[in-house]
Amino acid sequence: MKHKLSCLLIDDDRDDQEIFKLALQDVNEEVYCLTADDGIKGLQMLQTEENFVPSFIFLDLNMPRMTGKDCLTAIKSNPMLASIPVVIYSTSSDPKDIQDTKELGATDYVVKQYSIASLKEILKRYFN
Template identity: 80%
Template sequence: MKQNISCLLIDDDRDDQEIFKLALQDVNENVLFRAADDGVEGLALLQSEEQFRPNFIFLDLNMPRMTGKDCLAAIRQHPTLSGIPVVIYSTSSDPKDIQDTQALGATDYVVKQYSITSLKEILRRFFN
């Protein structure tokens, strides 16, 4: 079956990557999932593989090398990436982080869930 929905998770926590992948597979097994360990790697992937244009980018805020906010700003400034919905996926529920990322062009803001069931409920909004 041709996979026509894709998702990129940019998150430095490998455990969070694995939990996200498992939850996403349960929600929609046809989603092509890719992960990058930080904003630098995520941008490099998006810029080097022109055939890979995810339907959604989920982006952590607190990462080494490049913060999620800096990565979001770079995505929004890039002509071929700027239209991709970017969902902030962070442990932070700080209203300032939410406001800052909305001002930078984030599509949505999701606080990381401690339960895989809760994460699946959130992912269903995007992938069903």
Template identity: 55%
Template structure:
């Protein structure tokens, strides 16, 4: 991965944000992670006129204020983000959640793995799948 990649993580858990950011930096120094604490905060930032356009959006399902499904639906209404992959990043491994979010426009689904090594491996698969 040669160019700087911006990943936007929407997750209300500070520890998950820290682990995710660390995993990305371990994969490649050119990956920059920006975080939002919930879907409402994320949408405010993404809808601003001078809003950044991330290369990837990672989205937790189980958040207060606005859950991941609602946030995903709203993200998919923003035309400039049409080609940006939204990847669900959740503790849920329920097939129903996977199918529902793919139907709503998610490009992929990552079940939060139990170790940093597994997270790095899975993130690398996803990132390389879009930047080959």
């Protein structure tokens, strides 16, 4: 079954992954969402899953093995992946992180929400 909208969430926090997927299901149950626990796994998925080209990549900044900024740099430097919009999804609201990631090619920057209702409102911008 081919999905029109899809996303890849790269985030090392399993609870955040679950909350994101639950909110996304409520916003649009037809969105196909895969998760990766860190940037290295996320890049491997993007490079090996031939039939999976996500509509959006949501990327955490603070992760083990590879930071979100390093992962973003790798995505944007790969011609096969560079056109995929990357939304930074982080607990950091530091203006420097926001500026740095925009300069590295991030499409948008979303600060993680503590309310699932707030997260749903944000996800509607991308998947409604």
